[in-house]
Amino acid sequence: MGNCRFLMENRFYVDNLVMSDDNPDELCRLYALSRERLLRGGFELQSCNSDHVGIRGEMEKHGTLSVHGNNWEKVLGYRYCPLSGALHVTPVNCNPCACTKRQILGESAKVYDPLSLCLPVSLRDRILMSKLWKEGFAWDVLVPPEYLSLWKKKLSSDLSELGTISFPRRAFSENGVGELFLFCDASPEVYGFAAYTVQDCHSCLVFAKARVAPLKRKTLPTLELMAVLLAFRCLPTILLSFGRFSPSEIHVVTDSQVVLSWLVSGTIVSKNLFARNRLKDIQQMSGELGSALGFVPSFRYIPTAENPADLITRGLTMQKFRTFFQLWCYGLSWLSSGSAPWATQELPCLSRRSQEIVRSSWNAAILHGEESRSVLPLERFSTLSKLLRVTTLVVKFINRLRRVEADCEKLAAILIMKTMQHQVYAEEI
Template sequence: MIEDGRIVQHKCEYEKVLGYKYHPESDTISISHTSVQKNILSKRDILAQTAKIFDPLSLCAPVTVKAKILLRKLWLFKLSWDQKVPTDIMTIWSNLAEDLSGLRNLSFSRQAVDSDSPLKLYICDASPQAYGFVIYGLQNGKSQIIFSKVKVAPMKAKTLPMMELLAVFIAFKALSMLLRTYSNIKIENIIVSVGAQVILSWLLSDNGNAKSLYTRNRIRDFHDMKENFTKEFGMIIHYKYVPSVENPADLLSHGVSLEKFKEKLDLWTCMDSSGTRELAYKYLELPESGKPATCGKCFS
């Protein structure tokens, strides 16, 4: 915008773009300024304050998911909307409100992908109080977050493998939308990174042997979705194992404080904890069909 003279000239240091603040000088985006109140009394108050954070790409999801998990906890307590919440909840919210207000000080690279270079997509999953995924684009040896999505666990308890399967399930739903959006970009590979051997077995086997009927139905839905995906886009999906400690989507599992999020920001935004933005994943790559390959180091 600066080079071609299309930048709007005014005294404000940022533009408003899709709810974010865009800074042309640094080519970064950030959360719009919000003031989250610390003093709350009810579940209604917490929901109202949480809704102030507008982050459609879920760039700050590892922090904002803590508010969703807290609301889920209040539902489990069976509190009414205007009933006073317990003192310990007020304390938790007070600390969380400071973190939510501080998100406006973080900035993220505006450019996620380059339309002139081939692109590889990496999808990582998460679990157990919340489940979700984060999608990265890899070009020219460098990676950048595109967007993420996270949901809290259902009120009815699910097993950990079931939660991880749900994460992969919603990731595939978003993947079709993403490929249609990036129809002008050449997609070289799609890699699904999963951190559980049982999930890999379900994804790579045509017949899920799970005991739960709900799980078997989700496995069947996944394979139907994958078949439709292959027919529409003609692409083969590759699978890789990634240890939880090095999986950026693992930050979505329980949520993290703002301070912890700042420490893990390089891992979250570009899948690299060293800050070099060079992709370092060299994990076990699995075949498209059949049982997953075994690796003592990976699955021990």
Template sequence: MCDSERSEVGLTQLRRSRAVRKRQITMLLKMLDESPESAMYHQTTSRMADGGFTLRSWVSNNAALQREFHNDRCGTDHGSSSEKVLGYQYYPATDTMCVSRMSPVSTEGTATKRKVLSQLAKVFDPLGLVTPALVSSKIFLRKLWLAKYAWDDPLNEEHCQEWQTISSNVQQLTNFSFQRKTIDSDKEVSLILFSDASQTSYGCAMYAVQQYDDHCNSNLIFSKNKIAPIKSKSVPTLELLAVFLAFKCLFSILESEKFKVSSVTFGIDAQIVLSWILTNKVKAKNVFARNRVKDISEFRVELEKKYGLDAKFRFIPTELNPADLVTRDVNIVEFQKKFQFWIHGPDFLSSTFVWPQRELGCLSPVNGALASNFALQGREDKSTLPTGSAVAADEAADEAEAEVPTAVERPERAAAVRCKERLRHCN
């Protein structure tokens, strides 16, 4: 075979390779089970070599593969115990990850809006693992915009002191370590999405729950936070936006990861928002809220049609809602105290299986029963949600129209880091 023919065959094989299909690659992360990992390494290396590409800097949390990489002289040679992966530092030896360290704030010169934004932009957390600790920085940036600083205007003394506190907290985020493995690929997953809002921000947190014989495992897989628009909005409107945001994140995760999802449940601590969603009706004269409820209804239909999943909506007390942490200023000390609650969710997800029950005065008896009585997969309650003909709640919110929220940044690449088996290869 001549060189040109060999090259053409190599390129054909390269196009067929799962590793490079529809992607331009500078770094590849692949999560594999035990059996095919070595074969995948040799096959990918061979096919890429046929196309004229040399794969290098392989690293794995599997000791046998690490030795093989070393013998083939294609492993990492920088001498560091960690690898940079999508804004995180990944430690193969422990299969853990943390956010990359932000350089210390320079004491030379005066702080400006440009310098503040430049420093905060260095913290890249696409999975939202440390979202609660970053809310204060987003709120601070909005303060600077409202104060009408030019890009290079020096900040006043009050804002300088606040910036020093925020930057100190952000630099300590590297002390928080997260297990990369969150899901067993051979078991079904129940996705639980909590949402919440305050006057300053709204957001959601998504947890993957897997049931075993005597317990459940619950792990945070994604969170998202947005600052409330400068134009004043009512809290119920922002709570509704949080549910809308949670749906957008849900579809992004489902599209990017092919794990087996058995159920999807939304935990909401605003009874009026539950009433809107469960009845498909908004009694207030609020066109925006009605449109968002319509969007959520369409999301539910799409979820059923595309994935065969029926979204359920349940009431969650505020003190048990982890999404509450992404709606307010949480300093590093409070984040440390609530770290386990944040990464695993409320205890009932991992132990009792049963959703907490509360009196729901704002909901009709039918909707109240559906929103408070719920057990995770494998238990007795598998009732369906009511249609728009259900009795509407008596309470309604007095709200002004809000602006349509911006689209959610797609977390496909980031979600691939944590949502499967132990990390085997990255180069």
């Protein structure tokens, strides 16, 4: 009963009820129960469909099975084929003769892809609009021939073909255990990330997001850091949408060793105040996620050639998108095989300590483990007040190097208590 109530309260999108489960019997029960409850309120459930033959039979018996001559259903803006289990972006017909900024924006806005499954292709229209904004063209003035040629010969036809690409609907099982990978990347024009779930030797794209780079020029490492920040900002929504599925590990992956050194060390040795503030935001969100999940996301590195998010920042024509579709939709083979390349990587831009953290199987120690190690040998102090005073000075010195403002005496007291707990109650902890 509780599951049905949760579905009725949370899985209605306007007048569409969407539910999924690994157990067909449970789905059949939920269908019958939801139909009964809606009838009590005078709402008749209609136009139902399922990818399971038995449930379709029940719907046909009740007269609620959707019959409209098409083998697909409209689900949250996508076309879903129950027989094949495939999702398609709703086909659009973009007018190649659009010749002003207003017309080009109107045509490109026809593509509706809330999960950004076709982001490497569809993002190119945002890049084009960004260039038109930088040039300062008015809304209804003819754009220059080079931009018109880009829209007419390439972009409009590519956007019109997006509906021909099919994506798998099933990405993971809510009842299983898996991992979540967030691949981040940036270019001078855009930054973004792609999220993949990995479960039972199967990886699949679940969400992607990108933004056009600010008009005020930023350095490439700063944009790479903004891609990581964007991933962290979207992470709570992604986890909330997973339902009962809770990943055992979350990996934030970048192809920038400079950014990785910032993330692992927690410091930026430069006068880039904007980047330092973004790093503080990431650290704060990582700590909040750690409190909610019981672990913090780990930071990893991969070469650019192995980064699926690189397809976002490059921008692909439809032809190239088909070529790289397997990489975009499922990631590299090591994702599903479980043979992560962390342990064998060369990271010359990182300190030895940071390299050890990144290569470890779980590098959450950067937020918890290092705090638990004793900064000073406790046995050398005869009184608690002297220990607290000296430890406060050490913490104050470290925070000054990191350019962090905090209550150093409070942090020192917490550090001492944690260290003593780990020494005395090591087995229990």
